[in-house]
Amino acid sequence: MEENVFLHLDREIVEQVEERMPPEEELKDLGDFFKVFGDPTRLKILYVLLCSEMCVYDIANLLGMSQSAISHQLRVLKQMDLVKNRREGKTIFYAPADSHIVTILSQGLDHIEE
Numbered sequence: 001m002e003e004n005v006f007l008h009l010d011r012e013i014v015e016q017v018e019e020r021m022p023p024e025e026e027l028k029d030l031g032d033f034f035k036v037f038g039d040p041t042r043l044k045i046l047y048v049l050l051c052s053e054m055c056v057y058d059i060a061n062l063l064g065m066s067q068s069a070i071s072h073q074l075r076v077l078k079q080m081d082l083v084k085n086r087r088e089g090k091t092i093f094y095a096p097a098d099s100h101i102v103t104i105l106s107q108g109l110d111h112i113e114e
Contacts, residue, residue: 033080041065041073045070046077046082046096049096050096053095054093054094055091056092083095083097
């Protein structure tokens with residue numbers, strides 16, 4: 001027996017959804033934002049910084065990586081406004097940019113641990 005398939009466009013719902021959709025550029029920026037969290041090294045750095053403000057040297061030693069590799073990843077995190085820095089003499093210390101970082105990482109972990 002052949003099933004009939006009916007296609008129906010509910011213009012009201014379509015219009016409501018279109019009104020709520022962020023602009024294309026914002027969706028692109030959001031996609032770029034989440035790409036940053038796709039790298040395990042950057043995630044490790046963020047978790048380190050959630051525990052304590054640190055300099056590149058200390059992060060590199062803690063993670064067993066080169067200072068240049070850590071500096072590169074910190075630059076990416078800083079460009080996305082996920083970390084901030086402050087200078088003390090010749091040393092630059094890094095920390096999470098704001099409390100949103102804690103929320104994003106906590107909710108991500110909660111989701112995968114379910």
